[in-house]
Amino acid sequence: MTVAFCAYDNNGNLFVDGKDSSGNVMLAEMPKGSKAFTAIALDQRIGVAGTMQRDGKYLALEDREDTGAPVIYRFAISGSSGVKVSKTTLVDSHAHAQFWIQGDRIIGPVDSGSTRAIGYWRFPAGGSPIKSFSDTFPSGEAVSLK
Secondary structure, eight states, X not given: OEEEEEEEOTTSOEEEEEEOTTSOXXXXXXXXXXXXXXXXXXXXXXXXXXXXXXXXXXXXXXXXXXXXXXXXXXXXXXXXXXXXXXXXXXXXXXXXXXOEEETTEEEEEEEETTEEEXXXXXXXXXXXXXXXXXXXXXXXXXXXXX
C-alpha cells in the first residue's frame, strides 16, 4: 500500500489511506500499540484517496476524484469494515490539501477557477461556502480555538 494521508482517532489508533498495487484506494487502521495495519473494507467506492480526519464519532474521508466539487464521506468504523453515514459536497472548491472539522463547520482551501482562498462550509450539510478569506495559493489552514 502506498500511503497518501493519515489521521488519528481519540484513542490513538492510526488510520491511513492510499493505493494498493493495482491502483485501488485502500483504507487501513493500526490500533494503538499494534505494529501492523488492518485493511478496512468500505461500502462506498473512493476514486482518489484524499485527506481525512476523525470528527469525534466518524472518520471523514475526502474523495479527490476529479468529477467536480470534492466529496467528504463520513464512515462508522467497526472492526475491519466502514459503513457510510453521510456525504458532504463542498461547492466552489476542488480537492483539498487539508481540511479541518470544527463542530458544525468544515474549513479548507478554496481553489475554484481564479478564486483562491480559505473557506468554510456547514458540516455535514456542505453546499456553497459560508465565508471565504482571500489568499494567493492556500494549501492548508490552522485553527485556533477559544
